[in-house]
Amino acid sequence: MGQLTVLALRAVLAVLLAGSVFVQTVMVTLLARDLESLDPGYAYLRTPILVIVVLGIVTIQVVLVCVWRLVTMVRRGTVFSHASFRYVHIVIGAIVAGALLVFALAVVLAPGEAVAPGIVLLLCGAVVAILGVALTVLVLRMLLAQAVARDAEATQLRAELGEVI
Secondary structure, X not given: OOHHHHHHHHHHHHHHHHHHHHHHHHHHHHHHHHXXXXXXXXXXXXXXXXXXXXXXXXXXXXXXXXXXXHHHHHHHOOOOOOHHHHHHHHHHHHHHHHHHHHHHHHHHHOOOOOOOHHHHHHHHHHHHHHHHHHHHHHHHXXXXXXXXXXXXXXXXXXXXXXXHO
């Protein structure tokens, strides 16, 4: 990965992280104020919705930080090591946690007439899509495992060749 690509990706990650902090501080506060004006029959939704939104933002931030660390490893040439698996596992866990949070939101909104049933169905579809992303990252993790094994094998072969020469 070229220096310009790493720099561009880091700029995008920094903007996304700053944006998520803005959403977490400003927009969630505004959402809380808007939810105060809910019909008294739906007041019980306020706290679960806010908790789910904040935790969802945290999962996004975790993914951004782990991707930043992986990009750093790519720049240093150490991404094909066992240390990178820790970050990949955290990314997979955060994505699955995000899917569970979207499902929890669907469960919270399902009873009653708070939202149309189609919205709950769309949220469940989003859960499937998010889990698909987690499975894609899992496949990429398997590719990383193969690359790490090949890198270790190449290192061993180079060492043996160095001994012979």
